[in-house]
Structures are given as C-alpha cells and as structure tokens.
Amino acid sequence: MTQQQSLAVAYIDGDGIGPDVMPLVRGLVDLVLKRCYGDSQKISWQPLLLGEQAAKEGDGEWFPQATISALRELKVALKGPMSSAIGGGFRSLNIALREELDLFCNMRVIKTIPGLPSPLKNPDGIDLVVFRECSEDSFASIELAANSPDAGRLIEVLEQELGYHRLRFVDNCALAIKNCSQAATERLIKQAADYAISQRRKKITLVHKSNAWQLTEGQFQRWALDYLRKEYQLTVSDCQQHYLLPGAGGTEIQVEQMMLDQVMQRLPQQADSFDVMVCNNLAGDLIADLAASLVGGVGIIPSVNCNHELALFEPSHGPFRRIAGSGLANPCASVWAAVLMLEHLQLNAAASSLFAALTEVVASHEQLFQLDTRSSLEQGVPTKMVIAAIIKALPC
Known part of the structure; x- marks a missing residue:
C-alpha cells in the first residue's frame, strides 16, 4: 500500500480579484495531484489572513503577526495579489512581507507562451x-522628507563633517539612501x-x-x-x-x-x-x-518572493479591483505560480502536467490576454471557463 504524504502549505487569497481566483487555483492543484499521484501526495492547505480580508475578518489589523509566524513555520505559501493599506504605516503589503520575513530575493520567470500578445x-x-x-x-525605504529635521541634519553632516557639497539645492530637498x-x-x-x-x-x-x-x-x-x-x-x-x-x-x-x-x-x-x-x-x-x-504582460507572469528557507508563490499583477467580483479575472498568472510551487515541492510530474495544460489553453484561446489591458471586461472570458479549459487539457 502506498503511504500517503500530506504537505502543509499556507494560502492567502489576497485582495481584489484574489478571492475570485485563488480558491479555483487551489482546487485545480488538488485535482492535478490526484490525477498524477492518486492518494499518495496531497496538500494540506492552511488558510492565513492578510490585507483587506484580515482587516475585515480579524481585529482590523492588515498585517497580523499570527500570519507572519505561521509563514515562518510552514515555509511555503500560495498567495493572491495584495493591495496597500491606506494609512497603515507601510507603502505596500508585499514590501512589508519582504522586510518582515527577510524575503531578499524576488524571482520572475519570463517565458514565451504561444498565443500571448507581444x-x-x-x-x-x-x-x-x-x-x-x-x-x-533605492527600495530600502530609507527616505527623508523635504524640510524635515532629519533631512536637514543629514545635509549638515554631509556638508560639514564629510565634505560633500554635491547637492545643488539643499532647501526643500528630500533624500533617499541607496x-x-x-x-x-x-x-x-x-x-x-x-x-x-x-x-x-x-x-x-x-x-x-x-x-x-x-x-x-x-x-x-x-x-x-x-x-x-x-x-x-x-x-x-x-x-x-x-x-x-x-x-x-x-x-x-x-x-x-x-x-x-x-x-x-x-x-x-x-x-x-x-x-x-x-x-x-x-x-x-x-x-x-x-x-x-x-511575453504578454504582468497579467501572465508568476513571481516568487523567497529566501533560502521560505518561498511565497504569487502572480506578478496587483488586485485589479476594477473587475473584482465580476467572475472575469484571468487566473493564468496564479496558475503558473502554482506550477512553480509544485516544482519547489519536488512534485515535478504535477508541475509538468499543469504547465502543459496552461500552455495549451493559452495557445488555443485568443481571448486570454494580460490583465493590464483596458478591455478585460469586453473579452467576457469567465474565470471558471479558463479553469475548466485547463482541466480538460491536463495530460494526466
């Protein structure tokens, strides 16, 4: 009898179109694992809250420390697109995640898939x-506002103590450290x-x-x-x-x-x-x-934020609020992110099967374009239809 192996993986649905797309992608991953490995390989999905969903369902906190602790423990996560918290104390939830978890490396896979616009x-x-x-x-978030005491002090140190006089205009001058x-x-x-x-x-x-x-x-x-x-x-x-x-x-x-x-x-x-x-x-x-x-825009490209131990797999695009709830979000970038996650987990047969189906669907459906086009609503391709086409194209 084959021993069943269950891998614990975190998931964060994200904001905007995230809740429309991510549950379907998780279901797709489960199906691929079932077809490729029977009952011997499964993922135990662990839900975590972050962003708008955390603020609504939790205690109003966009960036719960419980989520950060769980990510450190689980090591692997499939994540939806995130927005920035207005007045939340950080510019971007993704940047905050990178800083808090020391995800020093962002990896983007850029590959031609026939059928995508170029x-x-x-x-x-x-x-x-x-x-x-x-x-x-220059993205290290060390910025000093114009006319602030800190900016003034730094300009003074540069000029008077270090002998740098290269700043042509020191009045009303903002600074950033590289x-x-x-x-x-x-x-x-x-x-x-x-x-x-x-x-x-x-x-x-x-x-x-x-x-x-x-x-x-x-x-x-x-x-x-x-x-x-x-x-x-x-x-x-x-x-x-x-x-x-x-x-x-x-x-x-x-x-x-x-x-x-x-x-x-x-x-x-x-x-x-x-x-x-x-x-x-x-x-x-x-x-x-x-x-x-x-090769089609950020709407198709997956992204990995990682360090030597922890990896978050996600689409490169943002929450794309304009079509949130319409059922027309293109799930392809999130599906490709799931492919990279399966490769990371060394479930290579499932990864190959899912990517083969994704490329076949993209090549045969001219309506599937990147998410940042202005005509997404006019294309009228439902998210569930795309997922169904990928399921039909699975080679195993």
Missing part, C-alpha cells in the same frame, strides 16, 4: 529568469547560481550601473564575481570576454557583466540572448516589467 515580431525563444535583490538599494552590502550581494548571487546549476541554465548576466554608482553598483558587481570565484570556481574564458562557472554534468555556465543601459536596449531586440539575470532592487524591478511586457 510587441515583438518574433517573441519565440524568450526564456529568462530575473533574480532581484529586495532588501537594499545601500549595497557584501552580505546581501552574496546571498542573492548564491540563490541565482544554485538555480542556474540545478536548472541547467546556460548563462548568468550580472546587471549593474557602475558608471553612475561606482561604490555601490560597481561593488555589487565585484562582490558577486569574488563570491563566484571563491565558492563556485569561477574562471575567465579563453576569449577573456566573460567568465565560466562549472555547471551540472560537466557543462559550463557563461557569466557576463552588462550595464543596465545596455540591458534595457537589448531586451526588446535580443531577449532570447538572456537567461538568468541578477540585479539590484531598482534595476530588477525595471527589467522584470520590461521583459514581462514582451
């Missing part, structure tokens, strides 16, 4: 993954390198803006290369133009460095030349959104 004449062959550092850089540390750089490059090796990827691109920020972006670049030399036996290629990293099964992974400017120019022209991209916070945000626009 501004490119030939979008075939795009298959890249963006690793974005989320704990530092930080970059060796520890944050090394843990991000480890996450990316381990992924590239395990997934048999062919290239890693270190993205930087060292011509403008030599002591932060330039140091990010140097620390990353030093870490790869020390921990992964990085060597210089024979042509001296890039580096080589030992991969799986005797293969080699090319490691290159590229300025952010060049990346932004090359992405729309040669997106298929990129593979694994490693970026600081702001650059990663820009690159991921630009790359997503080439």
Whole structure:
C-alpha cells in the first residue's frame, strides 16, 4: 500500500480579484495531484489572513503577526495579489512581507507562451529568469522628507563633517539612501547560481550601473564575481570576454557583466540572448516589467518572493479591483505560480502536467490576454471557463 504524504502549505487569497481566483487555483492543484499521484501526495492547505480580508475578518489589523509566524513555520505559501493599506504605516503589503520575513530575493520567470500578445515580431525563444535583490538599494525605504529635521541634519553632516557639497539645492530637498552590502550581494548571487546549476541554465548576466554608482553598483558587481570565484570556481574564458562557472554534468555556465543601459536596449531586440539575470532592487524591478511586457504582460507572469528557507508563490499583477467580483479575472498568472510551487515541492510530474495544460489553453484561446489591458471586461472570458479549459487539457 502506498503511504500517503500530506504537505502543509499556507494560502492567502489576497485582495481584489484574489478571492475570485485563488480558491479555483487551489482546487485545480488538488485535482492535478490526484490525477498524477492518486492518494499518495496531497496538500494540506492552511488558510492565513492578510490585507483587506484580515482587516475585515480579524481585529482590523492588515498585517497580523499570527500570519507572519505561521509563514515562518510552514515555509511555503500560495498567495493572491495584495493591495496597500491606506494609512497603515507601510507603502505596500508585499514590501512589508519582504522586510518582515527577510524575503531578499524576488524571482520572475519570463517565458514565451504561444498565443500571448507581444510587441515583438518574433517573441519565440524568450526564456529568462530575473533574480532581484529586495532588501537594499533605492527600495530600502530609507527616505527623508523635504524640510524635515532629519533631512536637514543629514545635509549638515554631509556638508560639514564629510565634505560633500554635491547637492545643488539643499532647501526643500528630500533624500533617499541607496545601500549595497557584501552580505546581501552574496546571498542573492548564491540563490541565482544554485538555480542556474540545478536548472541547467546556460548563462548568468550580472546587471549593474557602475558608471553612475561606482561604490555601490560597481561593488555589487565585484562582490558577486569574488563570491563566484571563491565558492563556485569561477574562471575567465579563453576569449577573456566573460567568465565560466562549472555547471551540472560537466557543462559550463557563461557569466557576463552588462550595464543596465545596455540591458534595457537589448531586451526588446535580443531577449532570447538572456537567461538568468541578477540585479539590484531598482534595476530588477525595471527589467522584470520590461521583459514581462514582451511575453504578454504582468497579467501572465508568476513571481516568487523567497529566501533560502521560505518561498511565497504569487502572480506578478496587483488586485485589479476594477473587475473584482465580476467572475472575469484571468487566473493564468496564479496558475503558473502554482506550477512553480509544485516544482519547489519536488512534485515535478504535477508541475509538468499543469504547465502543459496552461500552455495549451493559452495557445488555443485568443481571448486570454494580460490583465493590464483596458478591455478585460469586453473579452467576457469567465474565470471558471479558463479553469475548466485547463482541466480538460491536463495530460494526466
């Protein structure tokens, strides 16, 4: 008799269209597991409250500490889109989650699926993954308001104690701090390198803006290369133009460095030349959104916020309130996020089956476009119809 294994996984329905989509996606995952493994593999879904749902059903708190504690214990979660709490003390629930749980890495999977709209004449062959550092850089939430005492004190220290006189206008001047540390750089490059090796990827691109920020972006670049030399036996290629990293099964992974400017120019022209991209916070945000626009938009792209132990799988898009409750939300990004979650749980047969069904449905249903189009309500494709089509397309 096959022993049943039940994996405890948290779920957060989210805001806006989240409650419309996420229960259907969980049901889809359960069905795929049943078809692929019978009763030997199951997920025990653990409901957690966050955002609007938490405020309504709980004690009014948007960000319950009980949810944070449960996420630390469960390690894996399937999460819907979140909104920002107005006057809640933080700019974004996603940013708050990253900070509280130290989810230093945001991973975006950008891949061509036939049938999705693209501004490119030939979008075939795009298959890249963006690793974005989320704990530092200009998104680190260290901002000082114009005319505030703190801003005034910092300007005074810069000028009088450190001798910096580069600020042309110090009156009514807001400030933000851009930080970059060796520890944050090394843990991000480890996450990316381990992924590239395990997934048999062919290239890693270190993205930087060292011509403008030599002591932060330039140091990010140097620390990353030093870490790869020390921990992964990085060597210089024979042509001296890039580096080589030992991969799986005797293969080699090319490691290159590229300025952010060049990346932004090359992405729309040669997106298929990129593979694994490693970026600081702001650059990663820009690159991921630009790359997503080439393969259907953020409405189709999944996202993972993670560290070395904990991973939250979710769609890249927001709550899309305009169609909440209409039953017309496109669930494809959340389904793809579920695929990545199944891969993370090493349920590879289920992951492959679900992704094969998703790609077949997208390729055969021209109505399915990204969520950020203005004509979503006119398309009239019910969420349940999309889920039903995916179920019908399941190969097992």
